[in-house]
């Protein structure tokens with residue numbers, strides 16, 4: 001029976017592990033230790049190690065719309081507020097968008113248009129002049145752009161938010177053990193069915209009444225069965241280095257998501273980086289046992305590389321919007337890993353067969369960062385109730401799981417690929433240029 005002073009271990013100090021530490025502390029738990037393999041938080045292994053993430057509440061499914069609205073209220077509190085920027089959100093498709101992208105946009109718009117929380121801040125946009133009303137800096141043709149503007153959204157500085165919540169939790173008594181030796185958990189320790197703690201890379205074991213695994217894309221490295229329904233997948237990220245004048249020129253532009261090409265944010269004033277992400281299915285790294293995990297030593301991961309197809313999309317996005325940037329070099333290119341599920345549902349549940357000694361937080365499916373202010377509350381509810389009553393967040397037994405999907409997810413356009421094929425294609429290209 002878990003009491004408020006029972007030892008609890010959280011493995012992973014990313015967006016969900018930190019939110020869990022925060023809310024468990026708020027709920028009165030006094031004996032929490034977070035193990036994190038990075039030397040400091042934000043961890044470069046976290047999907048949230050980034051200058052910005054979209055915070056928006058429109059979903060095809062009203063269940064997540066409601067949760068994201070609650071999260072946006074959380075972003076407006078003193079702890080999270082310094083990292084939130086309500087720049088508004090413009091969603092569009094170009095004249096060449098496939099039907100799937102247009103349908104997704106219409107569904108997302110429907111989910112917010114009628115909701116009294118959003119209605120006054122939503123405007124349908126049709127044609128270049130409408131888009132320039134919200135982003136006067138556009139000098140590209142915006143060919144066939146259609147979409148909408150949503151006032152109640154924007155972005156959060158994700159790396160800074162991780163650092164802020166880490167410092168806050170540490171001040172409130174949560175212990176953090178960091179680093180590749182003391183902080184990296186190598187395996188779970190079991191006595192019979194029950195997990196009694198974790199073993200770290202420095203050879204130590206640490207006991208706990210409850211172990212909460214919040215490992216992002218790395219979940220199946222400690223919980224192998226998770227890999228049967230959660231897929232480690234990555235997307236490309238690229239940046240353009242701007243001058244001070246260019247950064248100031250683009251200050252305040254809305255977070256903009258062109259569903260058939262990609263999305264971008266106002267430039268980061270500190271680094272003057274303008275971040276872009278292509279929208280697509282993403283890439284897997286599937287081992288011979290069928291489980292996809294990030295490459296084991298991903299530092300340096302395949303850095304300074306994004307697939308040619310993604311680069312093409314991003315350059316097209318720039319030609320349509322800010323053509324003066326379209327041929328500039330991309331810097332800090334990377335592949336960023338997350339934990340994906342077939343139905344984009346999270347998994348927040350006890351691991352079956354462990355006598356409620358292991359909780360797994362996984363399946364963020366690329367839309368989990370925005371929930372950081374409220375996520376940990378759902379873990380507190382789980383622990384207080386002793387079971388996950390929401391079917392959609394339950395552990396999926398292997399017979400219900402099917403990892404052969406990817407392209408069918410409604411909000412992803414295009415085709416997936418295996419990382420090794422991409423790297424091979426890149427090597428061929430480099431060799432051909434020599």
Ligand SMILES: Cc1cc2nc3c(=O)[nH]c(=O)nc-3n(C[C@H](O)[C@H](O)[C@H](O)COP(=O)(O)OP(=O)(O)OC[C@H]3O[C@@H](n4cnc5c(N)ncnc54)[C@H](O)[C@@H]3O)c2cc1C
Pocket residue numbers: 011012013014015016017018035036037038043044045046047048052053054055183184185186214215216217218234235236237277336337338361362364365366367368369370371
């Ligand atoms: C390119 C990209 C764009 C995204 N954009 C958005 C967006 O716009 N909006 C949004 O809401 N979400 C977005 N996401 C998703 C969001 O980043 C994730 O949902 C969120 O980071 C998930 O949090 P997490 O704690 O589960 O995992 P992570 O934040 O990845 O954290 C996992 C942590 O576990 C640690 N760890 C791993 N293995 C071990 C080990 N063995 N021992 C100790 N520690 C370990 C890692 O170092 C890391 O700190 C995006 C993701 C990607 C990849």
